Ligand SMILES: O=P(O)(O)OP(=O)(O)OP(=O)(O)OC[C@H]1O[C@@H](n2cnc3c(O)ncnc32)[C@H](O)[C@@H]1O
């Protein structure tokens with residue numbers, strides 16, 4: 001029987017990437033919305049603590065193993081901001097357009113546009129699992145002032161891959177998953193679960 005796992009995220013962009021990444025490995029991964037799990041609080045200053053709290057929350061409410069993703073874009077000239085606060089960088093309600101506008105404005109006076117995406121994944125077998133499985137991934141790039149591309153989500157139209165001459169939003173879903181912070185983290189996590 002395929003093991004059912006709850007995916008502790010409400011982000012449609014992430015869910016789409018996970019659906020394609022997990023399609024191949026024989027896990028039956030269901031978004032937490034299917035179980036009416038409400039969004040968890042993310043009060044911590046580290047990605048791993050937020051991912052752990054999201055995974056535990058979903059596992060507790062469903063009785064299923066849970067996988068959570070906490071991620072963000074870290075900009076070197078801004079001391080790592082927006083970082084763990086990426087989803088709400090421009091305040092509430094969450095808005096990709098407002099976040100991107102703030103990021104471009106904050107970076108305008110800086111010559112160094114280097115940045116990286118970071119993703120940490122946490123898998124818990126149950127809410128009180130004393131040995132959560134943790135894996136992460138880093139994807140370097142640069143922030144550009146003008147958006148390019150229609151794919152991806154979040155900061156992707158402003159996240160340039162200099163070697164490819166494209167933003168993350170100009171990659172196909174498969175191309176992004178092959179190299180992204182999330183793709184790297186998930187492949188590492190799956191390796192640890194085997
Ligand atoms: O907590 P969940 O429900 O998973 O959804 P969320 O959008 O709140 O997710 P996070 O708390 O992990 O915040 C991560 C933010 O970082 C940004 N981000 C993360 N990965 C990204 C990617 O692959 N492409 C573009 N932006 C990304 C995006 O703005 C996300 O909202």
Ligand SMILES: [Mg+2]
Nearest residue numbers: 011042070087
């Ligand atoms: Mg969140």
